[in-house]
Amino acid sequence: MPNSPAVDDYLKTVYAHTEWQDAPITPSVLAAKLGIAPSSVTEMVKKLSAQGLVAHEPYRAVRLTAEGERRALEMVRRHRLIETWLVEDFGYAWDEVHEEAEVLEHTISDRLLEKIDERLGRPRFDPHGDPIPDAAGLVEREGFVLLAEAPVDHRGRILRVSDRDPGLLRLIERAGIGVGQEVRVRPGGIELAGDTVDLPPAAAEVIWLTA
Numbered sequence: 469m470p471n472s473p474a475v476d477d478y479l480k481t482v483y484a485h486t487e488w489q490d491a492p493i494t495p496s497v498l499a500a501k502l503g504i505a506p507s508s509v510t511e512m513v514k515k516l517s518a519q520g521l522v523a524h525e526p527y528r529a530v531r532l533t534a535e536g537e538r539r540a541l542e543m544v545r546r547h548r549l550i551e552t553w554l555v556e557d558f559g560y561a562w563d564e565v566h567e568e569a570e571v572l573e574h575t576i577s578d579r580l581l582e583k584i585d586e587r588l589g590r591p592r593f594d595p596h597g598d599p600i601p602d603a604a605g606l607v608e609r610e611g612f613v614l615l616a617e618a619p620v621d622h623r624g625r626i627l628r629v630s631d632r633d634p635g636l637l638r639l640i641e642r643a644g645i646g647v648g649q650e651v652r653v654r655p656g657g658i659e660l661a662g663d664t665v666d667l668p669p670a671a672a673e674v675i676w677l678t679a
Contacts, residue, residue, distance in 0.1 A: 598628055645658070
């Protein structure tokens with residue numbers, strides 16, 4: 469199957485689902501994430517399996533093969549470099565870049581991508597703390613724990629804030645919370661620089677700390 473935006477989106481979504489948690493992705497979950505009818509997902513998964521990009525048995529999880537993961541990492545690299553570029557060079561806020569990157573990742577050339585990487589100083593993480601795979605597909609990631617699962621008094625650095633909900637990202641930013649900050653987990657919130665910060669609703673489900 470030749471490269472296509474649809475194939476790239478499927479592979480990237482499968483990869484991203486298990487990047488920060490262990491539960492495998494099922495076709496029904498994949499359909500929900502992509503906003504596509506389950507029947508359409510079933511047909512595409514069969515095609516991807518036939519091309520050796522995913523491994524899948526009926527009614528079971530979808531997993532990337534080595535080749536599928538390689539292609540997924542290429543798209544993840546593109547997406548996260550573009551997000552970083554938009555923030556660093558064009559003044560976008562971190563809640564504004566996801567949709568732009570979704571479009572641009574399919575259109576820019578490999579040469580331009582390399583120039584962007586070079587201009588940015590070959591960043592290792594995007595504005596949300598997600599690791600940017602290098603050109604060889606290698607990913608740097610520390611041990612992590614979801615804030616919602618971290619015990620009270622756990623101390624760690626904010627590694628990542630999910631970009632899936634732009635509105636929640638804005639609320640988190642207004643609360644003074646950002647990637648790289650050292651925090652302590654407190655009941656119902658976090659302690660930052662000696663002050664307890666009340667988190668927006670659902671924030672604990674989208675913030676990851678160092679373990």
